[in-house]
Amino acid sequence: VDALRRRGRHVIVPIDDFLEILGEEEKDDGLSAREMDRLLSQLKTQQRAIVQSVSIEGNSIRDTAAQLKMSEGAVRVALHRALKMLASLYRSHEA
Numbered sequence: 001v002d003a004l005r006r007r008g009r010h011v012i013v014p015i016d017d018f019l020e021i022l023g024e025e026e027k028d029d030g031l032s033a034r035e036m037d038r039l040l041s042q043l044k045t046q047q048r049a050i051v052q053s054v055s056i057e058g059n060s061i062r063d064t065a066a067q068l069k070m071s072e073g074a075v076r077v078a079l080h081r082a083l084k085m086l087a088s089l090y091r092s093h094e095a
Contacts, residue, residue: 039086039093046068048082050078050079051086053068055074061076
């Protein structure tokens with residue numbers, strides 16, 4: 001019983017054993033690079049720079065804030081608003 005408690009309820013199975021069975025799905029994010037650029041171009045300049053830095057290039061909020069001479073909180077707020085705007089633009093694009 002103690003050995004089972006130490007091991008826990010989780011069983012770890014390596015996924016490598018199942019790669020051939022699972023196969024790989026084709027990924028279609030629905031947006032081409034051109035469409036993504038068009039959506040990004042509709043954002044304000046500062047919002048676009050923040051989205052590109054954080055979401056596309058993978059920079060941290062802190063690095064982006066330092067680069068743009070903004071507070072980290074301001075970058076978070078601007079990122080949230082920009083992503084909300086992009087979602088709205090994407091939905092209207094799909095309609």
